[in-house]
Amino acid sequence: MGLLKKEHKKNTQMQEASLTLYASRPDMQILPEILEKLFETKPQEVVEDDEKLFVVSLPDGSSIKFSVMANTQENAIQSNGMANYFAQAPLENEKVKDAAIQQILLFNCIVGVSFGVNEEATRTQYIIMQIYNMAKEMGAFVLHPNMHLFRADGKLLISIDGKTDFEEFYPSTHILKDEKEESQEDIARKERSIAILEEKNIPYVKHLRASVPESDCKIPDKAEIVHRLICIFSTCVRSEVYTCGRYENPSEKAKEQYDLLNEQYNIKEWLSPEEKEFIDDPYPDTVRLNNFGWRYECCSVILWALSLIDLKEPTEICDAAELGNIICNNDFESLMEKAVLRSKDELLDMQDLVLRYNWACVDARINRKEISQLNEGIIYEWHYALNWLVGAYGVTQWDDVQTHT
Numbered sequence: 001m002g003l004l005k006k007e008h009k010k011n012t013q014m015q016e017a018s019l020t021l022y023a024s025r026p027d028m029q030i031l032p033e034i035l036e037k038l039f040e041t042k043p044q045e046v047v048e049d050d051e052k053l054f055v056v057s058l059p060d061g062s063s064i065k066f067s068v069m070a071n072t073q074e075n076a077i078q079s080n081g082m083a084n085y086f087a088q089a090p091l092e093n094e095k096v097k098d099a100a101i102q103q104i105l106l107f108n109c110i111v112g113v114s115f116g117v118n119e120e121a122t123r124t125q126y127i128i129m130q131i132y133n134m135a136k137e138m139g140a141f142v143l144h145p146n147m148h149l150f151r152a153d154g155k156l157l158i159s160i161d162g163k164t165d166f167e168e169f170y171p172s173t174h175i176l177k178d179e180k181e182e183s184q185e186d187i188a189r190k191e192r193s194i195a196i197l198e199e200k201n202i203p204y205v206k207h208l209r210a211s212v213p214e215s216d217c218k219i220p221d222k223a224e225i226v227h228r229l230i231c232i233f234s235t236c237v238r239s240e241v242y243t244c245g246r247y248e249n250p251s252e253k254a255k256e257q258y259d260l261l262n263e264q265y266n267i268k269e270w271l272s273p274e275e276k277e278f279i280d281d282p283y284p285d286t287v288r289l290n291n292f293g294w295r296y297e298c299c300s301v302i303l304w305a306l307s308l309i310d311l312k313e314p315t316e317i318c319d320a321a322e323l324g325n326i327i328c329n330n331d332f333e334s335l336m337e338k339a340v341l342r343s344k345d346e347l348l349d350m351q352d353l354v355l356r357y358n359w360a361c362v363d364a365r366i367n368r369k370e371i372s373q374l375n376e377g378i379i380y381e382w383h384y385a386l387n388w389l390v391g392a393y394g395v396t397q398w399d400d401v402q403t404h405t
Helices: 031-039 072-088 093-105 121-138 184-199 222-243 250-264 273-280 285-292 296-305 320-328 332-338 346-364 376-390
Strands: 015-023 045-047 052-056 064-070 109-117 141-143 148-153 156-159
Touching: 015 121, 015 346, 031 052, 031 064, 045 222, 064 072, 064 296, 064 346, 072 093, 072 109, 093 156, 093 222, 093 346, 109 121, 121 184, 121 320, 222 273, 222 285, 222 332, 296 320, 346 376
Parallel strands: none
Antiparallel strands: 015 109, 015 141, 045 052, 052 064, 064 109, 141 148, 148 156
16 A cells, blocks of 8 residues: 555646446445455445445545445436447457346446546556455446446456456356355255246356345235335336326326325335325326336235236236235235235245246347347336345345346
8 A cells, every 4th residue: 555645646637537347236325334344444425316425535635536336227218229339340259249138137236436637647557456455345346438348356357449358257247255155945946947948948147146045035015015015016007097098187197196005005104115205296208107007016026925816828918907806905904914014935936937037038138139039127016026026136225126137
């Protein structure tokens, strides 16, 4: 350490430089600890909109800024855009290229790093070295401005001009130092999923691990699941009221429908922050209406988990009227009495299968292929609901659910 002592400071003009770290992990709570360990100083924390900013002051008077993107939807958009971009790379090793793109699609945490550089090569090397050490701690990859994506050990995974240092590469869904060995139960679950995929002639990658080891599975209790079901349903109904074109004053009709459900199920205290914001918005935009409208598919998964319906084929949109009949003709107590929560094995089996469905959908989109056996919109919602049901990646809050593969 100690490479940036004040006496080494030169009066040379700083130029802005940047690197970006991409990782696959449920949160970035460990980042301040990593920064303090590497730079031997406590970072200053600033929150700005959807970004959390950490500033590390260096002994020479300069600083490094670490900007953590906290918006999960924006992270997904960036990862998908990056995968589309690198899909154009003229890499001869197609297996490595496909694996690299799958790794990119797994990224759900993005940290932008900006710092000043001057003529002091030793100073610049020190900063870059610590950024790569940070990537090792996070199990992250480092993207340079010239669109070269490096692993934390400095090996080039892929570049836009078609270069790589790998002859073989397998994506990782876990922090490298904490990656667990697959249990026999997890391996058996994966093999059951693959048997179904082969029967349906759906493409897959055999090395894709289970995203939820059986030992990490955390299923909410039945009451919480029922509350969650009704909250999701209330937002779907609101979306439908606004988009069906039958009401001159959709805001009034939506409020009427919400009030009825709230009286029936007392859902107000169970709404997630995003759901509450949507319910309270008299003029929701088209994108939000579409997103919440698709969540009828989440309702169908949760009703399946409660043994109240069977899931349709993954190409067939659920019957919203069927879901509505179950919910509107019951109350919380009667639903609790009728519902039978499926076993952990059943939930994990379905989650693992849908994880692989989702991979196939994303792979098809990236490579401009079609999979007639799957509807990507349906699969995304199934994956979202199932990941919440089993606590995938340790996430238990509805708005924060991750659906990377």
